[in-house]
Amino acid sequence: MEERAQRSRLWSNETASRYWWHRLPGMNFVPPIYSDLSEEEWAIVSDWYAETDCAGEVGEVAVPLVSLLQGFVLGNRAARIVQLGTHAGYSSILLGFMLRRMNAPRGLFTLEIDSHFCAIARDWLRRAGLQGFVEVAERNSLDPASVAAAIEYLGGAPELIVIDSSHEYGATRRELDLWYASLEPGGLLVVHDVSRFAQNFDVTEGGGVRRAFDEWRTANPAAETFLLNGEARSMDLPQPFYKDACGLGLIHKLASSPR
């Protein structure tokens, strides 16, 4: 089989939990987030998985969420993106490839509170040649100065914000208030880990992203919100249509909202 056709299909034989999507029934094809890449770009992603497997640095999102982001970014030329939570750089690399394809420099400002992960993510972005497209900022997502830094780097208000950080109820509640206010009218906030299952990720046991999302949307009825696979309680099969048991929240700031 031609190399491009193989790519991530090889991961269907991997037993580690991070490869769960590739083991699902029928997923014996290469999703566009990987098939669209050049050979050099695919080599980076393939090496990223191999090296982070060895180092045990697992914490990235999976195919359903990146596929959704790919549609939003490339379908609309989203050129001012913020991500809260960078970890070892997986989503930053893939978003960086999308920005490079659109010739949209300084398009992703991604925050990470842990200096170890900042260094790892920056090194991968350098290896991928994406320094002109992505900035890894060693910053706390709860700090209002982080919002100002993001706007300065992007050259304007963010159009798309991805929240994938602490998963704690209290911190997420504050992130939603802080970052929604910064969003360009018409923009979109994508929130990972909003399911019942993902409430277990809250080390404070405060109810996780789900409680924060529910409370936030009750308090902000002017925003359009949507929750996908929010009732998932485990990763066991079968999952419904949306395959990620971590669930996904969308918050749309209406174009008519005040700046």
Ligand SMILES: C[S@@+](CC[C@H](N)C(=O)[O-])C[C@H]1O[C@@H](n2cnc3c(N)ncnc32)[C@H](O)[C@@H]1O
């Ligand atoms: C789930 S990982 C992010 C994975 C990343 N979105 C990806 O798919 O490649 C969450 C990261 O958020 C970081 N984090 C947690 N709280 C944070 C905060 N308040 N500000 C910035 N980063 C934070 C953690 O250190 C961790 O590396």
